[in-house]
Amino acid sequence: MALINENYLKLQGSYLFAEIARRITRFKEDNPNADVIRLGIGDVTRPLPEAVIKGLHTAVDEMADVKTFRGYGPEQGYQFLIEKIIATDYQSLGVSLDVDELFVSDGSKSDVGNIQEIFGVNNRVAITDPVYPVYLDTNVMAGRTGELVNGKFAGVTYLTCNAENNFTPALPEEKVDIIYLCFPNNPTGTTLPKEELKKWVDYAKANGAIILYDAAYEAYIQEPGIPHSIYEIEGAKEVAIEFRTFSKNAGFTGTRCAFTVVPKTVLAATKDGGQYPLNKLWNRRQTTKFNGVPYIIQRGAEAVYTPEGQQQIKSLINYYMDNAKTIREGLKSIGLDVFGGVNAPYIWLKTPQGYDSWSFFDKLLNEANIVGTPGAGFGPAGEGYFRLTAFGSQESTQEAIERIKTKLSL
Amino acid sequence: MALINENYLKLQGSYLFAEIARRITRFKEDNPNADVIRLGIGDVTRPLPEAVIKGLHTAVDEMADVKTFRGYGPEQGYQFLIEKIIATDYQSLGVSLDVDELFVSDGSKSDVGNIQEIFGVNNRVAITDPVYPVYLDTNVMAGRTGELVNGKFAGVTYLTCNAENNFTPALPEEKVDIIYLCFPNNPTGTTLPKEELKKWVDYAKANGAIILYDAAYEAYIQEPGIPHSIYEIEGAKEVAIEFRTFSKNAGFTGTRCAFTVVPKTVLAATKDGGQYPLNKLWNRRQTTKFNGVPYIIQRGAEAVYTPEGQQQIKSLINYYMDNAKTIREGLKSIGLDVFGGVNAPYIWLKTPQGYDSWSFFDKLLNEANIVGTPGAGFGPAGEGYFRLTAFGSQESTQEAIERIKTKLSL
Structure with missing residues (x-):
């Protein structure tokens, strides 16, 4: 049955x-x-921006011609897009990434929802409170929590963010393994300065924890000194996965393209005391359960990187x-x-x-x-x-x- | 850690x-x-077919105009597409479906890979052998199998299909709970006549099992009497989920659009002896972890249904x-x-x-x-x-x- x-x-x-x-x-x-x-x-x-519209039309025309038609693409995304993202969004911050450390996807919602699959069930999850519901719900669905009691799921660490603490989450009292952070934050619209974000990277390094960093709104940062990427923090490439999207900077909410960075240096533990690269696990997850973003859409996203x-x-x-x-x-x-x-x-x-x-x-x-x-x-x-x-x-x-x-x- | x-x-x-x-x-x-x-x-x-190219271009233009721009769409897909699929692909077979029984997605690989999430870990899975690897691998990843021993995963029922049995899988000797069937079959290219498929529907009904029916290649059926949909079999709407795609009939392997049918009458068991509709679970899965197929692509798929x-x-x-x-x-x-x-x-x-x-x-x-x-x-x-x-x-x-x-x- x-x-x-x-x-x-x-x-x-x-x-x-x-x-x-x-x-x-x-x-x-x-x-x-x-x-x-x-x-x-x-x-x-x-x-959508004019440049994107132009990129989309050109790609549609390519799909009409047997000489330029594209079938299955790489599940991880086309290199033409990945290279432009790295050059424009990361090298400008002094962050170097290999092309196989970046995975193009159909949305950050998919990626922040699916990423928990590569972790064991017995990990303690920390989320900020308030929070984008997908982080929490997907862990509930995977069995990483207990029941809902008085508005909180048992077994989850809630990091309060309110006016009293200036929306700056304090490090947890109990040990946690997986930490979801989103800055600039949805829903509060607040940010975390570098020195605060560094506390979390240091915590993760000291405790073998992994930070899942949602940077969906980084393009909206106006003030200097606010990190656009967690990889601006020393040591983050050993403990953090970062999620970004074209939804909010280029108006892609109905066009669907995003990407996730999993540096090959991010390791998590095996039961026998070893360590395993999360990049390899995410690659296996994506190649097995996903077939890439439409070629047309990836050309549209690429056009975001034209002048x-x-x-x-x-x-x-x-x-x-x-x-x-x-x-x-x-x-x-x-x-x-x-x-x-x-x-x-x-x-x-x-x-x-x-x-x-x-x-x-x-x-x-x-x-x-x-x-x-x-x-x-x-x-x-x-x-x-x-x-x-x-x-x-x-x-x-x-x-x-x-x-x-x-x-x-x- | x-x-x-x-x-x-x-x-x-x-x-x-x-x-x-x-x-x-x-x-x-x-x-x-x-x-x-x-x-x-x-x-x-x-x-891609000319009609699809035209549909894509028109939709791209809509995204350029504030009056016709589309942001987030329904995670389940736009009604304009769902209604055309039901009318053309199902009503023609005498199969009636409600619009909320069909979920548009970015690919059958995603859907056949993700569908197992709505089932408990303690289900016995049956696959044909040979098989499209995604059915098996996603269940391995979810912990529904033991280790690989002599080329087979422990805890999985392999249904042999070879020349000796005319590529017709026999009903399993042990009880199984979730059965993956793909006809016309990948990789063997063989089909199952109605009377053979009916044995599986009857087995599922008798044993409270669920059939996951991959009909990716139905458009290639040339001979009469071969079912295009499992819902042509009496009782299948109580036990079967069906996967279809535009990849193989309309050349969408690089364009990414598919759909999955989960009739509201398909129920699975709860531990306390109750029954629960899988439609509700899949809807929760998709609305939590997926944000829909690009509007542009759905308009391209819609054009498949023009004369x-x-x-x-x-x-x-x-x-x-x-x-x-x-x-x-x-x-x-x-x-x-x-x-x-x-x-x-x-x-x-x-x-x-x-x-x-x-x-x-x-x-x-x-x-x-x-x-x-x-x-x-x-x-x-x-x-x-x-x-x-x-x-x-x-x-x-x-x-x-x-x-x-x-x-x-x-």
């Missing part, structure tokens, strides 16, 4: 964005004429960061406590006195017809906070802030 | 196609002027099946025992007296400069067999057969 994976049953039933969608639908039924502005989900809204492409993604980021400033300053002007939004497209605010995350969600929707994301949806430490994103249009973002200023009763 | 997933260490070191590549490289070094024809890997060579698209993929299939006929008849004419190639793009031949799979590989490469795939690479029962594929060009396929006829010493 076939048995299901019962770990799935530990997961919470209603997923955050599904509950948000439910409440919006109900609101729209009750208020059919309301003009709802969505600043909730982290999805981009601007079209025009680099200019165009800079404009995109500036566009969204202008929105972030609008939101940040608008909320501050009415006396709200606001975090993030300086080096990240997310603004994290403390809900006003008397409101928890979900009641503020309802208040914002009812009074200003604006959708955001309740902080409690990202973990227990997100309660009392709320996320707005800078990915809307300039017009709708300005309109949203105007409404918050004039219609929200505080 | 982070521990690796030690199940990976059970896998065989050298993957089949890597070993083939190694031998070709060495041969080319020794014979730099040899014109090597590859009839080895199952990769298509003809360009022109249907006509063009028919031409593609005819082209390859003409090659299959060339290979099949050519090999027969020199006295070789040949199987498959009638309803599938694969030709499976018995190696001549005195040759095992790998020594025949070397012989064919050395004497005729042709690359095929040693049957032993697909499992112990593939020893003494050899696979050729019909995916080359007409010219190279004819040339290959000419060389086999004239240069191969038998």
Whole structure:
């Protein structure tokens, strides 16, 4: 008799964005004429850069001709793309990588979700709280946690990030083996300076732990001194895997291309006391369960690295960061406590006195017809906070802030 | 201390196609002027159909315009594609499906590799022998097997398919829980008539087993009476998941789009004696670890279902099946025992007296400069067999057969 994976049953039933969608639908039924502005989900809204469009069209034409048609490509991605990523995104930071240390994929969500497969079940996982839910849920599904008790899964180390500790997670008291870090952070929009990130690299080296570093938002960093890659930290190439994506810098959320760096020097333990390179395991995982990103899409991603492409993604980021400033300053002007939004497209605010995350969600929707994301949806430490994103249009973002200023009763 | 997933260490070191590549490289070094024809890997060579190219270009243009730009799509795939698949591929067979029973993905390799995640570790897995290696390897990686002993993983049921049993697997003697079936078969090119497939559906119903049915090559079926979908068999919607792909019918091996059908009526057991729908589990898996197929690619796949698209993929299939006929008849004419190639793009031949799979590989490469795939690479029962594929060009396929006829010493 076939048995299901019962770990799935530990997961919470209603997923955050599904509950948000439910409440919006109900609101729209009750208020059919309301003009709802969505600043909730982290999805981009601007079209793909011209250079990317050109790269895509050219590649489509290649697929129409028997002489240039491409069938199966390397599961790890085409060298033409990998080489450009390394030269532009890493060598500029003084980080050298071999081509077989970088794996092109269909998305960071896939990679941060699948990476746990190469680790044994008996590893203790640490996540920040609040957190992007995929890190946690995929470990629950793999059986690396106990049951959910009072909003936390047993066997997982939650690293609280809140206004009291300036959103800087403290090193764990118990020993942990796998540490998920995301900076610039989703959902809080905050960053970690080099000296703080170095504490984690040192911890990992001292304890044989592995850091899974999600740098999805690195392109949004505006201030100097904030690391764009964990490999800017000495020793990180021995303990860290890094995830990056074209979703947020080049508008690829619906176009799907990302990459993951697994230096060959990152080793994890075997039961017999040996050590094994994670690069080899990830390569086996990807070659066995994945067949690469569409050739067309990889040519589109490659175009990001042309001079025009680099200019165009800079404009995109500036566009969204202008929105972030609008939101940040608008909320501050009415006396709200606001975090993030300086080096990240997310603004994290403390809900006003008397409101928890979900009641503020309802208040914002009812009074200003604006959708955001309740902080409690990202973990227990997100309660009392709320996320707005800078990915809307300039017009709708300005309109949203105007409404918050004039219609929200505080 | 982070521990690796030690199940990976059970896998065989050298993957089949890597070993083939190694031998070709060495041969080319020794014979730099040899014109090597590859009839080895199952990769298509003809360009994408015109209708698909048109669909792709249109979608690229949509991504350039803020009014038609698409960000995150549904992880399960866009409804415009799902509805066309159901109407064209299933309703025509008398099979009705709901839109939420079909999941669009980036490839059947991903789906047949990931599907095992929704099952518990303590399930007994049955595979045919020879077999597409992904079914087996992904279960090894998940810890559903013991060690490799004499070419077989302990705890796995191998269903022998050879000339003696007409490539028709017999029902297992021990009870099994998860059964992988692929028809038309890779690598043997053989099919299963309805009455044989019905035995498996009946077995699954009687034993609470689940059938994972890989129908990647269904479009190549030429003869009547051979099921295109397992859902043509009564009761299959209670016990079977079906995998399909655009790779082989529309030339999408480098373009990446496939789909998986998980009827809501397929249930598996919980430890407390209950039953749980696999559709819900797969939906949770996909929404947590996958972010959908690129919008552009889904529009390309949609174009397969236009009248022109249907006509063009028919031409593609005819082209390859003409090659299959060339290979099949050519090999027969020199006295070789040949199987498959009638309803599938694969030709499976018995190696001549005195040759095992790998020594025949070397012989064919050395004497005729042709690359095929040693049957032993697909499992112990593939020893003494050899696979050729019909995916080359007409010219190279004819040339290959000419060389086999004239240069191969038998």
